[in-house]
Amino acid sequence: MSEHEYIPKSKVGKWFNDRLPLLTLANHLTDYPTPKNLNYWWTFGGILTFCLITQIVTGLVLAMHYIAHADMAFDSVEHIMRDVNYGWLIRYIHANGASMFFLAVYIHIFRSLFYGSYKSPREIIWIIGIIIYLLMMAAAFMGYVLPWGQMSFWGATVITNLFSAIPLVGEGIVTWLWGGYSVDNPTLTRFFTLHYLIPFLILGLVVLHIWALHVPGNNNPVGIDIKKPSKDTVPFHPYIVIKDGFALLMFMIVFAFFVFYTPNILGHADNYIEADPLVTPAHIVPEWYLLPFYAILRSVPDKLLGVVAMLSAILILAALPWLDTSKIRSAVFRPLYRQFYWILVADVLILGYVGAMPAEGLYLLVARVATAYYFLHFLVVLPILGFKEKTLPVPLSITEPVLGGSPNLAMAKNKESLTNK
Amino acid sequence: MKNFLRLLFLLTLFIGSSFNSYAAEKVEYLKTDWSFKGLFGKFDRGALQRGYQVYTEVCSSCHSMKYLSYRNLAEKGGPEFTEAQAKAIAASFEVKDGPNADGDMFTRPGKLSDKFVMPYENVKAAQAANGGAYPPDMSVLVKARGGGVDYIYSLLQGYEDPPVGVNLDDGVYYNKYMYGNKIKMANQLSDGLVEYADGTSATVEQMSKDVTTFLMWAAEPHLESRHRMGFKAIVYLIILTILVYFSMKRIWSRIETKV
Numbered sequence: 144m145s146e147h148e149y150i151p152k153s154k155v156g157k158w159f160n161d162r163l164p165l166l167t168l169a170n171h172l173t174d175y176p177t178p179k180n181l182n183y184w185w186t187f188g189g190i191l192t193f194c195l196i197t198q199i200v201t202g203l204v205l206a207m208h209y210i211a212h213a214d215m216a217f218d219s220v221e222h223i224m225r226d227v228n229y230g231w232l233i234r235y236i237h238a239n240g241a242s243m244f245f246l247a248v249y250i251h252i253f254r255s256l257f258y259g260s261y262k263s264p265r266e267i268i269w270i271i272g273i274i275i276y277l278l279m280m281a282a283a284f285m286g287y288v289l290p291w292g293q294m295s296f297w298g299a300t301v302i303t304n305l306f307s308a309i310p311l312v313g314e315g316i317v318t319w320l321w322g323g324y325s326v327d328n329p330t331l332t333r334f335f336t337l338h339y340l341i342p343f344l345i346l347g348l349v350v351l352h353i354w355a356l357h358v359p360g361n362n363n364p365v366g367i368d369i370k371k372p373s374k375d376t377v378p379f380h381p382y383i384v385i386k387d388g389f390a391l392l393m394f395m396i397v398f399a400f401f402v403f404y405t406p407n408i409l410g411h412a413d414n415y416i417e418a419d420p421l422v423t424p425a426h427i428v429p430e431w432y433l434l435p436f437y438a439i440l441r442s443v444p445d446k447l448l449g450v451v452a453m454l455s456a457i458l459i460l461a462a463l464p465w466l467d468t469s470k471i472r473s474a475v476f477r478p479l480y481r482q483f484y485w486i487l488v489a490d491v492l493i494l495g496y497v498g499a500m501p502a503e504g505l506y507l508l509v510a511r512v513a514t515a516y517y518f519l520h521f522l523v524v525l526p527i528l529g530f531k532e533k534t535l536p537v538p539l540s541i542t543e544p545v546l547g548g549s550p551n552l553a554m555a556k557n558k559e560s561l562t563n564k
Numbered sequence: 565m566k567n568f569l570r571l572l573f574l575l576t577l578f579i580g581s582s583f584n585s586y587a588a589e590k591v592e593y594l595k596t597d598w599s600f601k602g603l604f605g606k607f608d609r610g611a612l613q614r615g616y617q618v619y620t621e622v623c624s625s626c627h628s629m630k631y632l633s634y635r636n637l638a639e640k641g642g643p644e645f646t647e648a649q650a651k652a653i654a655a656s657f658e659v660k661d662g663p664n665a666d667g668d669m670f671t672r673p674g675k676l677s678d679k680f681v682m683p684y685e686n687v688k689a690a691q692a693a694n695g696g697a698y699p700p701d702m703s704v705l706v707k708a709r710g711g712g713v714d715y716i717y718s719l720l721q722g723y724e725d726p727p728v729g730v731n732l733d734d735g736v737y738y739n740k741y742m743y744g745n746k747i748k749m750a751n752q753l754s755d756g757l758v759e760y761a762d763g764t765s766a767t768v769e770q771m772s773k774d775v776t777t778f779l780m781w782a783a784e785p786h787l788e789s790r791h792r793m794g795f796k797a798i799v800y801l802i803i804l805t806i807l808v809y810f811s812m813k814r815i816w817s818r819i820e821t822k823v
Contacts, residue, residue: 179819179821180821218631221631221703221704224786225631225636225785225786231784231786231790232790232793235790377819377821381815382815382816382819385808385811385812385815385816386812386816386823388808388812389805389808389809389812392801392804392805392808393805395801396798396801396802396805399794399797399798399801400794400798402794403790403791403793403794403795403797403798404603404791404794406790407707412707412708412709412710412712413708415704415707415708415783416700416708425743
């Protein structure tokens, strides 16, 4: 882990560090050699850490005022909005914070897909990331249930009912999840408990995610292995700290705009109607960040197969390091992969769009085609591409990007973001 | 850097639009200028006070507002009645209290700390009195409807004779802005229905606008401080971002790499 032995200057520091090497850790984190050509897509790791901390801190305050009871949850949320000092601010940060968290995580994931960050030797980082993503979805879903509005209630009903698709034990599992024969108070209290627990699990996994990252070090836009430390790296502090800070501030401006000026645009109006088990809303839609998977679920006519397809769509990502057979990491040097990458991005956006639409007619057809393509990309295109694709020459180091001065358009175009030398 | 901003912008747009666009059968709502929209949006005090008058004299006979208290009427950012006025308003309502020392319930004049008195004892009573339909609580009504203020404003003025071929049951009315066009609330507003204390002429349009403004405040009582704080927060963030940008440039100038 450490490249050189760190010895604290003060006597007290040395005494403490011999017993618990916290200072060594701090030294490792500040000195951590980072590729100097990381572009702004790499700042989302720091942004995500900020999102997690924000959700935990605002969530703690909300939990002090929220009442997890089917008869009082909705009232207690209104109490927070009206009578708790700055309660409206804290709740709007928390509610929009979830969306911002997902916005950042999708950028983070797609950055990884573009630059091949999931490939050897970073498979474990990637898989931990997928687990974090799954937990985020669980936490977000349960959090959306807590205000006990109409969409909370019916969203919970639809999603928990998915488990009933499991043969034989399905119905039993659903009853067990609900703590009764319908979504009700026992469901709410357990969702609240889990919603409180999961962020701390995520926090633990984030530590592992970063630890696993610090073993091989960061990937970079060129996607080559680099010597560390060397001319190709800069110490994490102050170079990356200030750059991450700058990007975080820009992100916070967008975040603040949502919180202060359109705090409800990402939510659904029906969730300001208190839950009513006797009235089903006209359209039951999940939050925007779950829409692509919702579209996949609904595109399969069979309930069980739909659930399987939805879960596979996420779990297939965990197998990505082995499905992608190309030895070259960065899409900068993979002209064909680059095209398929953007098709995949479009495909996921289309899935998100049709996920918000009623599952009928043209929308359903589009959803089916897009779902098929999604799996095609991972199961067919990626494995074949690794063997068939003619990749561009890869530089030997970041400071000398073009090998033997070969004419490389992609490199020339990306030169600015790589290095100026 | 440029690409980054472009994509961030596109994504934000996409998220925004995917939610706006899915009200499938869209009707054009009536438009009016809302003083509370925009970066510095504030409520029109007069409209809030008039809106409260419309609410009490017209809506409140069926619609409750259970999350509001009389004290809210005198709070900053709201209708801002004087405390004396708010006390007088509260005192004009009979509030059920108790049990007293003898174990009996009793009524007394309302106080500032009381919640708005409800028109019906419970949901069942409300339904029984309204042909089976429950007049929804109005506390967060504006936020609970897709079209928000524009929808409520239009609905109040959207009563029409049903088109040929549409048969309405007893107690059902035709409204061109209502989802499915059938509504169980009869047209409530007519010109001159209330007499505004400030002399504003009480047209249907005026009353609709006033009461909708009042409902917006009821749903978002902290809207004004939110807008004020938002502006300060964003200006602060922009200045800080610029400063950090130059610090970053300075730090990265130590090595020959662009940032």
